Amino acid sequence: MIDKSMSSAAAAVADIRDGASVMIGGFGTAGMPDELIDALIARGVGNLTIINNNAGNGETGVAALIKAGRVRKIICSFPRQSDSHHFDARYRAGEIELELVPQGNLAARIQAAGAGLGAIFTPTGYGTLLAEGKETREIDGKQYVLEHPIQADFALIKAHRGDRWGNLTYRKTARNFGPIMAMAAKCTIAQVAQIVPLGGIDPEIVVTPGIFVQRVVEIAPANATASA
Amino acid sequence: MIDKSMSSAAAAVADIRDGASVMIGGFGTAGMPDELIDALIARGVGNLTIINNNAGNGETGVAALIKAGRVRKIICSFPRQSDSHHFDARYRAGEIELELVPQGNLAARIQAAGAGLGAIFTPTGYGTLLAEGKETREIDGKQYVLEHPIQADFALIKAHRGDRWGNLTYRKTARNFGPIMAMAAKCTIAQVAQIVPLGGIDPEIVVTPGIFVQRVVEIAPANATASA
Amino acid sequence: MQRLNREQMAARVAKDIPEGAYVNLGIGLPTMVANYLPTDKDIFLQSENGLLGMGPAPAKGEEDWELINAGKQAVTLLTGGCFFHHADSFAMMRGGHLDICVLGAFQVSVNGDLANWHTGEPGAIPAVGGAMDLAIGAKQTFVMMELLTKQGQSKLVESCTYPLTGLACVSRVYTDLAVFEVGAAGASVVEMVDGLSLDELQGLAGVPLRAAEGARN
Amino acid sequence: MQRLNREQMAARVAKDIPEGAYVNLGIGLPTMVANYLPTDKDIFLQSENGLLGMGPAPAKGEEDWELINAGKQAVTLLTGGCFFHHADSFAMMRGGHLDICVLGAFQVSVNGDLANWHTGEPGAIPAVGGAMDLAIGAKQTFVMMELLTKQGQSKLVESCTYPLTGLACVSRVYTDLAVFEVGAAGASVVEMVDGLSLDELQGLAGVPLRAAEGARN
Numbered sequence: 001m002i003d004k005s006m007s008s009a010a011a012a013v014a015d016i017r018d019g020a021s022v023m024i025g026g027f028g029t030a031g032m033p034d035e036l037i038d039a040l041i042a043r044g045v046g047n048l049t050i051i052n053n054n055a056g057n058g059e060t061g062v063a064a065l066i067k068a069g070r071v072r073k074i075i076c077s078f079p080r081q082s083d084s085h086h087f088d089a090r091y092r093a094g095e096i097e098l099e100l101v102p103q104g105n106l107a108a109r110i111q112a113a114g115a116g117l118g119a120i121f122t123p124t125g126y127g128t129l130l131a132e133g134k135e136t137r138e139i140d141g142k143q144y145v146l147e148h149p150i151q152a153d154f155a156l157i158k159a160h161r162g163d164r165w166g167n168l169t170y171r172k173t174a175r176n177f178g179p180i181m182a183m184a185a186k187c188t189i190a191q192v193a194q195i196v197p198l199g200g201i202d203p204e205i206v207v208t209p210g211i212f213v214q215r216v217v218e219i220a221p222a223n224a225t226a227s228a
Numbered sequence: 229m230i231d232k233s234m235s236s237a238a239a240a241v242a243d244i245r246d247g248a249s250v251m252i253g254g255f256g257t258a259g260m261p262d263e264l265i266d267a268l269i270a271r272g273v274g275n276l277t278i279i280n281n282n283a284g285n286g287e288t289g290v291a292a293l294i295k296a297g298r299v300r301k302i303i304c305s306f307p308r309q310s311d312s313h314h315f316d317a318r319y320r321a322g323e324i325e326l327e328l329v330p331q332g333n334l335a336a337r338i339q340a341a342g343a344g345l346g347a348i349f350t351p352t353g354y355g356t357l358l359a360e361g362k363e364t365r366e367i368d369g370k371q372y373v374l375e376h377p378i379q380a381d382f383a384l385i386k387a388h389r390g391d392r393w394g395n396l397t398y399r400k401t402a403r404n405f406g407p408i409m410a411m412a413a414k415c416t417i418a419q420v421a422q423i424v425p426l427g428g429i430d431p432e433i434v435v436t437p438g439i440f441v442q443r444v445v446e447i448a449p450a451n452a453t454a455s456a
Numbered sequence: 457m458q459r460l461n462r463e464q465m466a467a468r469v470a471k472d473i474p475e476g477a478y479v480n481l482g483i484g485l486p487t488m489v490a491n492y493l494p495t496d497k498d499i500f501l502q503s504e505n506g507l508l509g510m511g512p513a514p515a516k517g518e519e520d521w522e523l524i525n526a527g528k529q530a531v532t533l534l535t536g537g538c539f540f541h542h543a544d545s546f547a548m549m550r551g552g553h554l555d556i557c558v559l560g561a562f563q564v565s566v567n568g569d570l571a572n573w574h575t576g577e578p579g580a581i582p583a584v585g586g587a588m589d590l591a592i593g594a595k596q597t598f599v600m601m602e603l604l605t606k607q608g609q610s611k612l613v614e615s616c617t618y619p620l621t622g623l624a625c626v627s628r629v630y631t632d633l634a635v636f637e638v639g640a641a642g643a644s645v646v647e648m649v650d651g652l653s654l655d656e657l658q659g660l661a662g663v664p665l666r667a668a669e670g671a672r673n
Numbered sequence: 674m675q676r677l678n679r680e681q682m683a684a685r686v687a688k689d690i691p692e693g694a695y696v697n698l699g700i701g702l703p704t705m706v707a708n709y710l711p712t713d714k715d716i717f718l719q720s721e722n723g724l725l726g727m728g729p730a731p732a733k734g735e736e737d738w739e740l741i742n743a744g745k746q747a748v749t750l751l752t753g754g755c756f757f758h759h760a761d762s763f764a765m766m767r768g769g770h771l772d773i774c775v776l777g778a779f780q781v782s783v784n785g786d787l788a789n790w791h792t793g794e795p796g797a798i799p800a801v802g803g804a805m806d807l808a809i810g811a812k813q814t815f816v817m818m819e820l821l822t823k824q825g826q827s828k829l830v831e832s833c834t835y836p837l838t839g840l841a842c843v844s845r846v847y848t849d850l851a852v853f854e855v856g857a858a859g860a861s862v863v864e865m866v867d868g869l870s871l872d873e874l875q876g877l878a879g880v881p882l883r884a885a886e887g888a889r890n
Contacts (some may be wrong), residue, residue: 103586
């Protein structure tokens with residue numbers, strides 16, 4: 001019997017090592033897998049490359065990871081926010097490397113990794129600073145920039161319901177990067193509000209098929225960090 | 229009030245013109261929009277470029293369209309089947325052009341069109357006849373072939389439920405190419421077993437958001453051609 | 457002359473959004489446009505974090521922080537709306553499915569180049585979000601901004617000095633003084649606030665302006 | 674010596690599929706492997722037309738023609754299975770998520786090139802389906818075929834003469850006479866049917882063969 005459910009967040013992240021690349025779901029705090037990140041912080045490993053849309057908000061999640069000094073590099077689209085002070089400080093101190101990627105390129109590059117493409121010609125960023133030094137090509141009269149896939153050793157994502165085969169559904173806009181990160185990482189770890197018995201999710205409404213998920217850990221919302 | 233529902237299949241396809249490119253959903257007969265195709269045949273236009281996984285099965289759907297002599301070119305992955313005699317005859321007579329595309333490249337090129345990519349480096353087909361004359365590139369030690377998006381003037385697809393904004397769900401393996409074709413055509417026409425009131429589809433389980441669908445026509449399964 | 461205030465600017469943009477349009481309103485000023493869309497028409501607001509059919513803010517105390525917009529504000533979902541992941545969301549823009557996006561700007565050039573993501577100042581931390589995707593992806597990109605900076609410099613320019621967001625992507629510019637069309641043919645004036653002449657506007661804007669066909673004052 | 678029949682070949686392949694594996698069985702002969710997978714273990718069968726967790730054929734009369742496999746046969750869905758669209762389905766292969774695919778072949782070369790989609794004969798109508806994607810996408814590609822053609826020619830070859838499906842993609846070849854490993858180091862024999870010697874096999878196969886480490890007869 002295959003059972004991908006883990007007993008705890010700590011057990012789920014126990015093999016994430018120093019220097020790993022880690023995709024983290026979430027757009028702002030919606031979909032941010034706070035408890036998995038807390039477990040990662042508790043593990044004490046550092047030198048991480050983080051892929052997330054933002055560079056942390058407030059004091060939880062990616063912000064807490066940055067505050068703890070565990071992040072060597074972040075790949076994101078929107079680091080500068082009113083509550084991104086932990087990133088700001090580390091960045092200004094030269095302690096964290098930033099690869100700024102337009103949000104659509106970020107999504108497309110993650111999706112390309114999951115789908116096994118070698119590279120994609122994307123319309124976004126042509127003629128801008130963010131395409132400097134990159135190969136460009138005119139195709140059917142339109143200009144494109146060549147971008148490469150972003151893959152990762154791990155993905156930490158927050159879903160809504162999961163089962164022991166790793167099938168997942170999401171809740172509202174907490175879905176965001178979860179489905180595509182699950183496809184792009186070698187090992188995807190999902191925290192879910194509820195693990196249901198096999199068959200508890202209608203096969204028509206599975207958003208992430210279990211093949212893309214290696215571990216599932218139940219973090220009941222009652223225990224979850226308030227995500228305001 | 230926006231209402232994308234159409235009164236009939238005939239009304240839904242009334243502006244498909246001679247020489248149009250038309251994506252048609254379905255894998256074999258599952259997901260084949262038979263009634264929309266019948267309406268297209270009844271319209272009498274020809275010289276069509278058809279994009280479908282197959283080149284028709286038996287006497288219905290794409291096979292009927294080919295039999296009627298309306299197809300100038302077909303882009304597909306698997307034309308030769310035990311029941312593809314209408315295609316076989318036209319092809320051997322030199323009356324239909326075939327662009328043979330590996331199924332994964334077909335899906336990826338359709339998805340690329342819907343997503344606005346200019347081209348993709350795909351791993352499939354490298355070193356084979358189907359990549360002859362195409363640009364190749366080694367990326368991270370692996371070989372890729374450059375493939376371009378496939379878009380179309382129209383997509384005819386079969387979904388399960390739809391609403392007046394064009395939101396769609398599918399049924400079992402009839403889903404296949406529907407969601408990606410809907411994204412890749414200028415005008416997507418979906419036949420659905422049932423049109424439900426707005427809100428009748430849970431927002432979490434919409435597979436194709438209405439933005440990708442221009443017309444919806446209800447074809448109750450009782451009236452549908454048997455799809456064996 | 458009477459400059460439009462921000463609410464009036466938002467109402468003016470809203471007037472140009474037809475029923476049935478799929479629209480993304482950028483964070484900041486453009487978000488206000490939602491308040492002026494007719495409630496008796498189906499206009500589909502998209503938010504790049506994965507929802508279509510975005511409704512107004514929830515009542516105080518009823519916020520669901522897993523139902524937010526791109527500005528991370530709590531929103532609601534209209535009946536008939538739906539959720540999807542980020543790749544599908546950006547396919548909506550980049551694949552040309554979105555009819556209109558409305559963005560703020562630091563500068564717009566007369567040929568439609570947009571600069572709105574980065575001041576280029578040393579020490580500034582850049583953040584781009586979805587601006588570049590929206591700018592080049594939507595069928596029409598509208599900009600909404602005050603015509604002049606606080607220092608009185610025109611933000612409608614011959615050529616942007618700020619780092620670009622996208623090339624030749626803006627079609628209309630809605631300002632507190634006038635509405636412009638921009639593009640390959642340069643800038644033309646669609647309408648001006650009462651009491652402003654084309655000459656005066658030209659003086660303020662500092663770029664060559666034509667009156668658009670059918671322009672009104 | 675006793676050649677394996679097709680059922681025995683299918684059973685032999687099934688033995689090498691571990692619990693938890695995500696597996697695609699090609700149309701034709703490989704489909705038979707499903708009949709020999711242990712029913713007390715979770716093995717996930719994928720069908721490229723959009724299902725994971727494929728179950729056995731339904732009872733006669735209970736076919737649902739919207740629930741079919743890649744060979745267009747009616748199938749069932751196991752509890753815990755799910756549906757998805759074609760791009761996600763092929764992402765499973767091409768993105769390297771599928772552990773094993775089992776394919777038939779016209780020829781396999783000793784370095785693992787596969788030819789299984791096209792005879793190359795004039796007048797033949799080519800059809801490729803998902804073969805090229807499976808061949809190069811799965812972590813391991815197994816081939817299942819009779820070693821010799823009806824004319825007695827070896828289908829394990831130095832270099833394929835039929836049009837290729839994929840380069841250096843096959844890792845194991847299951848035949849009626851022996852199981853081979855193929856790859857950069859050439860072909861080696863993992864096991865042979867009773868009563869067959871390596872010399873005899875070598876003679877039939879017509880390509881250089883080594884005994885694999887731990888090979889058994």
